[in-house]
Amino acid sequence: MNPSKQKKQYLSIIVALRGLAALAVCMFHFTKEFVNEDGMVRDIFRNGWMGVEVFFVISGFVIPFSLLGTSFGFRHYFKFMKKRFLRIEPAYLISVLIVVVLSYVASQIPGFAGEPYKVSIGLLLQHVGYLVEFFNNTWLNPVYWTLEIEFHFYVIIGLLIALWNLKKRWLIITSIIGLLVLSFINQDVIAFFKYTDIFVLGILTAFYKKEQLDLKPYIAALLIVSFVVYNSHGVIISVLTLIAAALISFASSYGNVKSLIFLGNISYSLYLLHVPIGGKIINLSKRLDLSEPSKYGVILVALGFSIFVAWLFYKYIEKPSHQWAKKVTFN
Numbered sequence: 001m002n003p004s005k006q007k008k009q010y011l012s013i014i015v016a017l018r019g020l021a022a023l024a025v026c027m028f029h030f031t032k033e034f035v036n037e038d039g040m041v042r043d044i045f046r047n048g049w050m051g052v053e054v055f056f057v058i059s060g061f062v063i064p065f066s067l068l069g070t071s072f073g074f075r076h077y078f079k080f081m082k083k084r085f086l087r088i089e090p091a092y093l094i095s096v097l098i099v100v101v102l103s104y105v106a107s108q109i110p111g112f113a114g115e116p117y118k119v120s121i122g123l124l125l126q127h128v129g130y131l132v133e134f135f136n137n138t139w140l141n142p143v144y145w146t147l148e149i150e151f152h153f154y155v156i157i158g159l160l161i162a163l164w165n166l167k168k169r170w171l172i173i174t175s176i177i178g179l180l181v182l183s184f185i186n187q188d189v190i191a192f193f194k195y196t197d198i199f200v201l202g203i204l205t206a207f208y209k210k211e212q213l214d215l216k217p218y219i220a221a222l223l224i225v226s227f228v229v230y231n232s233h234g235v236i237i238s239v240l241t242l243i244a245a246a247l248i249s250f251a252s253s254y255g256n257v258k259s260l261i262f263l264g265n266i267s268y269s270l271y272l273l274h275v276p277i278g279g280k281i282i283n284l285s286k287r288l289d290l291s292e293p294s295k296y297g298v299i300l301v302a303l304g305f306s307i308f309v310a311w312l313f314y315k316y317i318e319k320p321s322h323q324w325a326k327k328v329t330f331n
Contacts, residue, residue: 012261013251014058017244019263021051021058025143026274026306030299034282036292041299052146053237055271056195057244059150060157060202061209067161068210074166076330080158087325088268091318092147095272096127099140102276106283133191141275145191152192153199160203164212176200180225183232197228198237201245208249218249263307269318270310277309278302 028048035042072080100119107117119140126132130148132139139145156179164172183197204221207213213221222245230238263270281302290298 013248014062015264015267016260017054017058017247017264018267019260019265021054022267022270022274023263024048024051024054025271026278026303027299029142029275030278030282030302034286034299035295039292041296047236050237050240053195053198053233053241054244055146056149056153056198057202057205057241058248059153060199061206061245061248062202063154063157064161064203064206065209067158068164068206068212070165070330072161072165072330074159074162077158077162079328079330081154083325083328084154086321086328088147088150088321090321090324091269091272091313092144093128094317095276095313096124096140096144098273099276100124102280103140106280109284141272143271143275149192149195152190157199157203176203180228183228194232197225197232198241200225201229201241202248205245205248222246266307266310266314266318269313270306273310273313274303274306278306281305 024045025048027045028051031042031045031048067080103119104117122135123132123137123140126135126137127140127144130151133145133148160172160175163175179196179200182193183195185193201222204213204218204225208215208218222242226238226242229241279302282298285295285298
């Protein structure tokens with residue numbers, strides 16, 4: 001297969017998976033504590049939060065896939081971190097500002113119950129440095145904790161790929177085993193440790209797709225790591241993350257599923273904004289005495305408006321940051 005066509009196919013699969021994962025997380029938050037606990041809609045999306053684990057598999061794949069077999073080395077590490085910063089940080093920081101502004105405005109609306117909204121400079125600085133958990137504080141947006149996990153992954157994966165490209169294979173193998181061992185350590189120390197095994201599924205998949213790992217060893221390693229995931233996270237997450245890795249490895253292109261490709265393209269923006277945008281719509285509607293069917297209508301409005309705002313955010317905030325990141329090269 002033509003390499004460019006092959007890469008496009010992998011990216012289509014990944015984008016589609018991102019779209020599904022983002023949608024699942026949105027619906028989990030929108031239905032949680034809103035619709036009937038025993039209803040079918042709540043049952044369908046009860047485990048939607050597991051879309052986060054799919055994101056971790058994808059992250060574990062994407063970065064190694066882009067760096068393996070290139071000239072990337074330790075001398076490029078800080079450029080790599082700069083590239084990730086430009087790709088992720090602008091949208092994140094602006095979303096923090098949006099969360100603060102909307103939360104304040106919501107607290108001024110008649111019928112608001114609770115303490116006046118306020119946020120300290122210290123807490124904002126902790127968000128900038130992904131240090132909220134280290135100060136035992138609460139994230140301003142409940143999805144932000146995953147960005148801290150991703151940040152820790154970026155710090156580590158750049159070093160691992162530099163080792164691999166230097167042909168220090170025994171070091172990279174030892175490091176991957178070390179990541180699996182970390183998943184057994186007390187996660188109260190650093191939350192990232194809890195998810196290292198899931199990231200390894202993506203890393204192994206990148207090694208296989210870049211022909212750094214043969215099929216049989218890849219499948220064997222995938223099954224072993226899936227057992228580790230099962231031990232740490234349970235059977236559902238183990239199966240879900242294994243399926244995600246298998247789809248990236250073996251599934252045909254999802255390029256014709258335009259709705260999923262659209263959602264996948266805006267998935268990061270949607271992930272950042274669905275709680276402050278759609279969640280606010282849900283919370284405001286809780287002040288009304290709504291029937292169960294009316295609640296479903298509110299959910300559709302919340303989802304639709306969240307997607308619309310996420311699309312605008314992607315177009316004017318996230319997409320330009322992609323262009324900035326592309327200008328950082330490892331030549």
